[in-house]
Amino acid sequence: xxxxxxxxxxxxxxxxxxxxxxxxxxxxxxxxxxxxxxxxxxxxxxxxxxxxxxxxxxxxxxxxxxxxxxxxxxxxxxxxxxxxxxxxxxxxxxxxxxxxxxxxxxxxxxxxxxxxxxxxxxxxxxxxxxxxxxxxxxxxxxxxxxxxxxxxxxxxxxxxxxxxxxxxxxxxxxxxxxxxxxxxxxxxxxxxxxxxxxxxxxxxxxxxxxxxxxxxxxxxxxxxxxxxxxxxxxxxxxxxxxxxxxxxxxxxxxxxxxxxxxxxxxxxxxxxxxxxxxxxxxxxxxxxxxxxxxxxxxxxxxxxxxxxxxxxxxxxxxxxxxxxxxxxxxxxxxxxxxxxxxxxxxxxxxxxxxxxxxxxxxxxxxxxxxxxxxxxxxxxxxxxxxxxxxx
Ligand code: PLP
Numbered sequence: 107x108x109x110x111x112x113x114x115x116x117x118x119x120x121x122x123x124x125x126x127x128x129x130x131x132x133x134x135x136x137x138x139x140x141x142x143x144x145x146x147x148x149x150x151x152x153x154x155x156x157x158x159x160x161x162x163x164x165x166x167x168x169x170x171x172x173x174x175x176x177x178x179x180x181x182x183x184x185x186x187x188x189x190x191x192x193x194x195x196x197x198x199x200x201x202x203x204x205x206x207x208x209x210x211x212x213x214x215x216x217x218x219x220x221x222x223x224x225x226x227x228x229x230x231x232x233x234x235x236x237x238x239x240x241x242x243x244x245x246x247x248x249x250x251x252x253x254x255x256x257x258x259x260x261x262x263x264x265x266x267x268x269x270x271x272x273x274x275x276x277x278x279x280x281x282x283x284x285x286x287x288x289x290x291x292x293x294x295x296x297x298x299x300x301x302x303x304x305x306x307x308x309x310x311x312x313x314x315x316x317x318x319x320x321x322x323x324x325x326x327x328x329x330x331x332x333x334x335x336x337x338x339x340x341x342x343x344x345x346x347x348x349x350x351x352x353x354x355x356x357x358x359x360x361x362x363x364x365x366x367x368x369x370x371x372x373x374x375x376x377x378x379x380x381x382x383x384x385x386x387x388x389x390x391x392x393x394x395x396x397x398x399x400x401x402x403x404x405x406x407x408x409x410x411x412x413x414x415x416x417x418x419x420x421x422x423x424x425x426x427x428x429x430x431x432x433x434x435x436x437x438x439x440x441x442x443x444x445x446x447x448x449x450x451x452x453x454x455x456x457x458x459x460x461x462x463x464x465x466x467x468x469x470x471x472x473x474x475x476x477x478x479x480x481x482x483x484x485x486x487x488x489x490x491x492x493x494x495x496x497x
Contacts, residue, residue, distance in 0.1 A: 117237050121463030125447075129457045140486045142474035143457040145282065145429055147347040149402075151384075152395040155346060158387035162380040171379050173371045175203025175355075179382045182389040183355050191311075192328035193338065199360040202367055203385065205377045207312045207341030207354035212238050213369040214337045214356055215274075218306050219244035223273040225308075228259050230432070230464035230471070232282045232310070247272070250467035257286045261295045274306040275299075277326060280313040283432045283464050283473040285425020287321050297332045306362075307336045312354075315345040315396055317427035318404055327357070334359050337366075344429065345396055346388045353377055353385045403429065406476040406483055413487035414474075417494050429477040432461065436470045438494055443472050453496075454489040 125143035132139050150156075174180065180197035187193040187201075195201050204210040211234070219225060221243035227235050229248045236246040249267045251257035264275070277296065279288040288296075300307050307326055314323045327336040341354030356366060370376070377385075407424065410431055414422040419437030440449045443460035450456050450472075461471030476483060 113241060113243065116240050120237070121233050122459055125457055125459055128451070132451075132455075137455060139451070139455045139457055140478070140482050140489070141457045142476075142478060142482075142486060143459050145344075145475055145477065146349050147344060147399065147429070147477045148479060149347040149395075149399055151346065151348050151351070152388075152392070154391050155348070155384045155387045158391075159351075159380045159384040162383040167379050167383060169379055171376045171382060173376050174198075174201070174367060175377060176379075176382045176386070179203050179386050179389075182386050183357070186389050187338075187357055191314075191325040191338075193325055193333070193357065195357045196360070200363050201355060201357050202363060202370055203377045203382060204341075204354045204356055204370060205374050205381075206352040207310065207339050207343065208234065209352075209370075209374065210339045210341070210354045210356040211235070211308070211310060212241075213366050213373070214308050214339060215239055215244070216242050216369050217362065217366045218274050218308065218337070220273075222271060224269060224271040226264065226267045226272060226275045227465070228277070228281075229466045230283055230461060230468035231276070232278060233463050235276055235278075236465060244273075245271070248466040250465075251284070251286075252467075257281075257284055259288070259292050259296060261299045264296070264299050268303060272303065272305055274308055276308045276310070278310040278312075279323070280317060280425070280427025282313065282428050283430045283459075283461070283468070283471075285423075285428045285430055285432065287317065287323065287426040288326075290324055293324055293326055293329055297326060297329045300335055301331050305335070307332065309336060309338050311338060311340045312344055313428040314340065316400065316403065316429060318407060318425070321426045323427070334361075337362060342385055342388055347395075347399065348384065348388065351378075351381050351384055353381050402480075403476065406478075406480055407431070409480060410474065410476045410483050410487070413483070414490075417487075417491050419494060420490075429475050430473050431476060432471050432473050434471050438497070440497065443469055447472055450490065450493065454486075454493040456486045456489055 184197035223244045239246040309326045337358040342348040422433035447460040459473040461468035
């Protein structure tokens with residue numbers, strides 16, 4: 107029989123893509139499914155961004171670009187990092203435009219981790235971090251966050267997970283699925299821990315613009331002593347509703363970025379040429395669509411948190427940022443998170459992601475994305491309420 111790599115056998119399929127596939131099948135069978143599984147903004151990409159890319163396709167901007175990305179895009183990203191994040195990078199040396207934040211993360215991990223190295227990942231976390239680390243042959247080490255201390259990352263907890271194989275820590279703020287944002291105290295603790303142990307920080311800031319109330323986003327790379335060991339990843343998917351464009355970037359010190367660039371050169375080559383034009387327009391054009399989307403997310407967030415908390419057995423906190431709520435469903439008593447998700451899909455036609463998919467600490471919870479319409483949220487709350495009441 108055909109032999110595939112041992113590496114691939116250790117990898118789980120993506121829980122969120124699996125749900126998306128299941129929802130597509132059920133919908134194609136005519137079932138009325140409300141999908142809260144994916145992390146996809148339900149807004150269209152702002153018109154001016156799409157127009158710019160279309161214009162560039164028409165004028166023949168359809169060729170390879172430098173692997174690092176177009177100069178104009180790199181300059182726009184560097185300007186943004188300086189003005190908004192207080193991170194100063196040389197666009198010619200300390201930045202790469204990548205086809206998606208996901209790819210930026212993958213090549214960052216690949217440049218950082220050897221076979222057998224460990225990377226500490228606070229969990230619950232986005233489903234792909236652990237599998238990406240495993241694909242590379244590294245070992246993801248979970249640092250389960252505790253509700254009892256508000257899911258705070260402490261140096262004591264990091265110390266407990268640290269070993270002589272620890273090479274890096276992966277940080278995501280605002281976090282998917284908890285919606286939690288790092289405080290300045292946490293950041294200071296993380297940075298001094300990393301300096302003390304001489305390890306790398308890989309920081310995923312994809313939800314930086316999707317934040318609520320008075321919360322403020324702080325970039326780790328801007329803290330004293332952090333830049334030289336910090337790889338900052340970001341992208342256009344969430345802030346500009348550009349998930350299908352696949353555009354992101356990675357920033358950090360030249361020593362690291364020049365090595366990451368080799369992997370981009372030998373894998374995808376470069377991000378799409380006219381896609382990069384869309385990115386330039388997103389960063390330099392009208393920013394009002396972000397404010398509009400955010401106002402809508404803020405309304406939906408209240409609607410979904412308040413609605414879920416009215417359902418007996420469900421407890422839901424307000425997320426600081428990102429597009430998800432992560433309610434505890436243990437009080438509903440239909441089993442673990444996977445059984446709950448199946449039960450909800452079959453009895454209520456509502457698709458959610460089981461918390462267990464997000465790693466240690468996720469069991470007992472499910473994730474719902476509120477990047478769905480208000481109408482869908484209202485209907486889903488009613489359906490969940492009815493299904494729970496009928497148990
Ligand atoms: N990082 C986190 C935490 C995410 O939730 C996602 C998408 O869901 C990504 C990265 C991927 O972003 P991109 O679409 O740029 O690959």
